[in-house]
Amino acid sequence: MKTALTIAGSDSGGGAGIQADLKTFSACGVFGMSAITAVTAQNTVEVRSVQNIDLSVIRDQIAAVFEDIDVDAVKIGMLGNSDIIQTVSDTLKVYQPKYLVIDPVMVSKGGHHLLEKEAVATLSNLLLPMASLVTPNIPEAEVLTGNRIQSESDMYEACRKILSKGPEAVLIKGGHLKGDPTDVFYDGNEFKVFQGRRIETKNVHGTGCTLSSAITAQLAKGASMPEAIQIAKDYITRAIEKSLDIGHGHGPAHHFHPFYDVKNEDERMKHHSLNNSLSASP
Numbered sequence: 001m002k003t004a005l006t007i008a009g010s011d012s013g014g015g016a017g018i019q020a021d022l023k024t025f026s027a028c029g030v031f032g033m034s035a036i037t038a039v040t041a042q043n044t045v046e047v048r049s050v051q052n053i054d055l056s057v058i059r060d061q062i063a064a065v066f067e068d069i070d071v072d073a074v075k076i077g078m079l080g081n082s083d084i085i086q087t088v089s090d091t092l093k094v095y096q097p098k099y100l101v102i103d104p105v106m107v108s109k110g111g112h113h114l115l116e117k118e119a120v121a122t123l124s125n126l127l128l129p130m131a132s133l134v135t136p137n138i139p140e141a142e143v144l145t146g147n148r149i150q151s152e153s154d155m156y157e158a159c160r161k162i163l164s165k166g167p168e169a170v171l172i173k174g175g176h177l178k179g180d181p182t183d184v185f186y187d188g189n190e191f192k193v194f195q196g197r198r199i200e201t202k203n204v205h206g207t208g209c210t211l212s213s214a215i216t217a218q219l220a221k222g223a224s225m226p227e228a229i230q231i232a233k234d235y236i237t238r239a240i241e242k243s244l245d246i247g248h249g250h251g252p253a254h255h256f257h258p259f260y261d262v263k264n265e266d267e268r269m270k271h272h273s274l275n276n277s278l279s280a281s282p
């Protein structure tokens with residue numbers, strides 16, 4: 001079985017971060033592993049508090065995985081500050097993963113800064129040059145480029161600027177613009193547009209984490225970059241379509257497990273109660 005490692009923060013509410021990444025890996029059929037960079041006390045409404053993990057423990061988690069298990073692809077999510085970015089960058093230089101997908105997480109939906117503002121330059125200088133793919137949303141791409149992005153043509157210009165910082169490719173996600181969400185990819189040779197259709201829902205917590213993990217899982221399984229993005233785009237569209245109205249804020253995307261298909265949910269429940277009543281009878 002192919003494997004993928006996520007280096008990211010924990011979301012106690014289960015919708016984003018490590019939890020979304022591992023659910024996505026599992027649903028995409030790869031064995032998921034994690035190096036936790038921070039614990040956030042978070043739900044669908046807000047981030048209440050954040051505890052960054054000690055640098056030595058972050059380093060040890062990554063080393064423990066790489067020194068025992070073949071890692072097919074790595075995804076990076078929340079890194080809280082420059083010291084954590086430096087540690088992750090130094091450690092990954094030792095193990096040289098074949099694929100590195102970086103989701104440059106900066107601010108949560110509720111407006112909490114998950115990356116210290118001063119650390120953006122460190123992220124840009126140390127990590128972007130190591131990336132196979134970097135996947136900013138519109139506000140993150142604006143921070144990385146210093147440009148306002150209000151249209152698809154602005155996204156093209158921002159892709160060029162981000163690519164000049166050293167990653168092999170960039171995918172700017174268009175969920176924050178009006179209309180159907182279009183994601184724009186650029187690898188220095190060609191632009192590719194991944195056209196979506198907007199699903200009217202407030203339940204979009206963790207969609208960025210999910211998309212980047214789904215891309216990572218497909219790369220681990222041997223897909224080309226455009227194939228990996230297209231499969232991941234289909235995955236996130238379906239996960240938003242079936243997103244869960246739980247909590248009082250932005251509910252999470254729904255990760256379907258191949259073993260657990262909702263179409264068969266009624267059938268499954270019937271069997272479940274039948275089995276239960278059989279085992280309960282004398």
Ligand SMILES: Nc1ncnc2c1ncn2[C@@H]1O[C@H](COP(=O)(O)OP(=O)(O)O)[C@@H](O)[C@H]1O
Nearest residue numbers: 137173174175176181196197198199207208211
């Ligand atoms: N309402 C929606 N309907 C369909 N797709 C969406 C919707 N919102 C976001 N997406 C898609 O989900 C992915 C992540 O979106 P985005 O909101 O841009 O990033 P982030 O979650 O990092 O802020 C992208 O592929 C985007 O196009």
Ligand SMILES: Cc1ncc(COP(=O)(O)OP(=O)(O)O)c(N)n1
Nearest residue numbers: 009016017108109205206207208209
């Ligand atoms: C621990 C943690 N990591 C990342 C995020 C941001 O996730 P994202 O997929 O961008 O979703 P929203 O925050 O925009 O809902 C997070 N919230 N927590």
